[in-house]
Amino acid sequence: MPTFDLSLPPAHFVEEEYQARVWMNHFLQSHRMNGGLGLDSETSGATKHKDVVMLWSLSDGANRVCLPAKFIPLFREPILENPEINFDLTNAKFDAHMFANSGADLSKAGQWRDTLVQSFLYNENNQGRHGLKECVKDHFDREPPTFDLIFGKLPPAKKGTVKKTYADLINEALADPVKRAAAADYAAMDAFNTTCLRKHFDEQLGQLMMYQGTSLRDFFYSVEVPFTKVLWKMERRGFQIDAGYLWALKGPMEQRMQEIEKEFAKAAGQLVNLRSVPSIRWFFYEFLKKEHWKKTKGGSTGLQQPSTDVEVLEDWAGQGDDWAKLLLEFRGIDKIYGTYVTSIMELLDSNYRVHTSLNQIGAQSGRLSSSDPNLQNIPRPSEDQFRIRDAFVASKDKKLIVADYAQLEMRLMAHFSQDEKMIKAIIDGIDLHCLTVSEMYGIDYDEVIGAVKAEKKHKKNELGRELTNREITLLMYRQACKATGFGIIYGIGGPKLASQLTKMGEKVYAEAEGWHLIEQWFNIFPSVRVFIEGAKKQIKSIGFVQTLTGRFRRAGEISFMSKKDASQTERTLVNAIIQGSAADIAKASMLQADVDPVLCGYGARMLLQVHDELVFEVPDVPEVVKECKSRLQAIMENPFGSPLRVPLPAEVGEGYTWATAK
DNA sequence: GGCGGCGGCACC
DNA sequence: AAACGGTGCCGCCGCC
Numbered sequence: 253m254p255t256f257d258l259s260l261p262p263a264h265f266v267e268e269e270y271q272a273r274v275w276m277n278h279f280l281q282s283h284r285m286n287g288g289l290g291l292d293s294e295t296s297g298a299t300k301h302k303d304v305v306m307l308w309s310l311s312d313g314a315n316r317v318c319l320p321a322k323f324i325p326l327f328r329e330p331i332l333e334n335p336e337i338n339f340d341l342t343n344a345k346f347d348a349h350m351f352a353n354s355g356a357d358l359s360k361a362g363q364w365r366d367t368l369v370q371s372f373l374y375n376e377n378n379q380g381r382h383g384l385k386e387c388v389k390d391h392f393d394r395e396p397p398t399f400d401l402i403f404g405k406l407p408p409a410k411k412g413t414v415k416k417t418y419a420d421l422i423n424e425a426l427a428d429p430v431k432r433a434a435a436a437d438y439a440a441m442d443a444f445n446t447t448c449l450r451k452h453f454d455e456q457l458g459q460l461m462m463y464q465g466t467s468l469r470d471f472f473y474s475v476e477v478p479f480t481k482v483l484w485k486m487e488r489r490g491f492q493i494d495a496g497y498l499w500a501l502k503g504p505m506e507q508r509m510q511e512i513e514k515e516f517a518k519a520a521g522q523l524v525n526l527r528s529v530p531s532i533r534w535f536f537y538e539f540l541k542k543e544h545w546k547k548t549k550g551g552s553t554g555l556q557q558p559s560t561d562v563e564v565l566e567d568w569a570g571q572g573d574d575w576a577k578l579l580l581e582f583r584g585i586d587k588i589y590g591t592y593v594t595s596i597m598e599l600l601d602s603n604y605r606v607h608t609s610l611n612q613i614g615a616q617s618g619r620l621s622s623s624d625p626n627l628q629n630i631p632r633p634s635e636d637q638f639r640i641r642d643a644f645v646a647s648k649d650k651k652l653i654v655a656d657y658a659q660l661e662m663r664l665m666a667h668f669s670q671d672e673k674m675i676k677a678i679i680d681g682i683d684l685h686c687l688t689v690s691e692m693y694g695i696d697y698d699e700v701i702g703a704v705k706a707e708k709k710h711k712k713n714e715l716g717r718e719l720t721n722r723e724i725t726l727l728m729y730r731q732a733c734k735a736t737g738f739g740i741i742y743g744i745g746g747p748k749l750a751s752q753l754t755k756m757g758e759k760v761y762a763e764a765e766g767w768h769l770i771e772q773w774f775n776i777f778p779s780v781r782v783f784i785e786g787a788k789k790q791i792k793s794i795g796f797v798q799t800l801t802g803r804f805r806r807a808g809e810i811s812f813m814s815k816k817d818a819s820q821t822e823r824t825l826v827n828a829i830i831q832g833s834a835a836d837i838a839k840a841s842m843l844q845a846d847v848d849p850v851l852c853g854y855g856a857r858m859l860l861q862v863h864d865e866l867v868f869e870v871p872d873v874p875e876v877v878k879e880c881k882s883r884l885q886a887i888m889e890n891p892f893g894s895p896l897r898v899p900l901p902a903e904v905g906e907g908y909t910w911a912t913a914k
Numbered sequence: 915g916g917c918g919g920c921g922g923c924a925c926c
Numbered sequence: 927a928a929a930c931g932g933t934g935c936c937g938c939c940g941c942c
Contacts, residue, residue, distance in 0.1 A: 408915050527937050529921055551920055561922060587923060590936050615932055619926085626934045629925035636924095661926090742930040752930085763928095819929060827931040831926090835932095863926045863932090917941085926932080 290447025743823030
């Protein structure tokens with residue numbers, strides 16, 4: 253429980269301008285004593301680029317006040333955009349969007365302290381319990397009323413009637429004097445609880461030391477607080493979409509899918525829903541009487557059923573099954589159609605820009621996640637026949653620059669393990685996977701590299717001959733070694749590695765071969781094994797690991813776990829050292845890029861992060877593009893004051909679409 | 915009609 | 927001997 257007074261002050265609902273001015277003057281003083289102002293809003297809905305503030309509330313811990321939206325202009329400059337005032341919020345970016353849509357730019361104010369982020373730093377394992385209501389329950393043992401209780405539930409949408417909105421619910425409540433008081437009490441409670449939580453987490457995080465002299469509280473204020481604003485600006489800018497391009501894809505996709513549906517219907521004598529797994533199961537296993545060799549996981553019921561996934565279908569397709577081939581084609585189209593064409597078109601704003609949400613507490617490793625829409629899983633152009641990334645374009649008179657780290661996670665493995673051979677190879681600019689092939693199979697390194705170069709030329713039709721069998725073999729070896737290296741970062745086992753390699757290539761790998769590859773890989777880079785074993789020991793003894801910047805990834809109580817859960821936790825935490833540190837590096841680059849005088853001076857605008865990749869929009873002037881590229885590269889390659897044991901090269905490209913800029 | 919589990923699949 | 931880390935979202939389907 254917190255050390256400060258938690259008693260709830262009465263809620264005030266401001267109706268007259270003179271009241272508003274009195275409270276404004278009060279908060280202009282009291283925010284200093286409280287170390288910030290709690291701020292929350294009730295909005296007309298949850299669409300980032302459209303919805304607006306209906307009611308908003310301020311609290312300095314001793315008072316709580318609810319105001320209607322009409323007072324936003326009056327408070328805009330002195331309070332909401334005042335750089336002297338720090339705000340305490342829960343889900344800060346959301347409220348900031350709503351205020352921006354209502355004419356107030358909160359990004360001009362002081363800090364945004366987001367209690368979601370504080371709660372995450374306090375315990376990243378409390379999944380789903382970082383929200384305001386959950387934190388108030390868990391930390392203050394109080395249960396504030398829910399929105400529904402005060403404002404009622406949105407009735408189910410009915411055909412032919414006008415949809416009721418949250419704005420309607422709030423307006424209805426305000427029209428009734430009794431309900432209005434309850435609404436004000438509810439809204440102002442959230443602002444009060446938010447500022448209390450911020451102070452509570454300040455105390456708690458202050459006790460948790462990341463390393464000598466630095467607490468999680470320090471980390472929150474120096475890294476996470478500024479980062480929230482960086483992310484908000486990216487969300488706010490949005491990414492320009494070539495809606496015509498997407499629109500043009502729709503028709504042909506629908507047509508081809510219908511053709512395939514008809515083929516199945518004709519053969520089966522009835523409609524087969526190709527999007528339904530049970531229907532597909534029926535078609536292949538009952539109707540065509542195919543043998544099954546793979547079953548589904550079976551979830552909570554434990555009911556395992558014959559699988560119809562890509563792996564199975566590709567196996568059948570390889571044996572000449574045209575139905576499997578057709579279904580693969582259907583799935584390939586439908587995935588893109590449903591997830592990336594129609595859904596993105598529905599999320600465009602009036603300028604055809606799409607505004608993702610970049611979730612600061614998205615991954616327990618410390619990575620971001622992206623949603624509504626998820627722009628971190630748009631198909632790569634090399635794999636995508638529809639080239640969805642070509643629909644992501646630069647705005648008028650702008651150009652995109654895309655920068656990504658090369659083998660960031662492998663380099664971090666080298667840094668953490670301090671493996672001599674690995675570090676030397678990286679510093680000498682040697683291709684790690686080729687080196688592994690060379691050592692593992694006793695082949696000359698230059699010959700392996702030669703095969704890689706030949707393949708590159710072949711892809712660009714510059715080779716002037718076919719690849720030799722020897723080259724193909726070497727490339728296969730390299731694929732295997734590359735997959736092994738990645739797998740080791742994930743804590744892979746022999747069977748999984750074998751099945752993955754079998755899926756990738758022409759050769760069938762046995763489980764023993766998988767284990768052998770892993771063993772051999774460890775023999776080439778022996779310190780990596782030592783590092784992983786050491787990390788596992790630490791996880792067993794103290795129950796946590798830390799990333800490059802000292803961020804924690806904590807385990808539950810391992811001694812109470814089943815053997816299976818314990819080893820799962822070990823794999824997760826070992827991986828978190830690498831994945832989390834990569835996230836730290838990306839974050840540091842973004843923080844620097846956001847305030848960099850060169851990039852800011854040229855008007856470069858950061859739009860998107862995809863873990864190890866950053867997308868910017870810059871003025872379409874050759875000299876500007878060139879300067880921004882080299883500046884961004886310099887920032888990314890030296891994200892911290894102190895260098896790592898290996899360099900962190902970043903590759904930078906430019907173009908008018910996301911697909912072509914890489 | 916909303917919701918959650920499931921199978922499947924896109925990304926790093 | 928067995929066990930691939932981190933995400934979000936689609937449509938379907940059964941349940942309430």
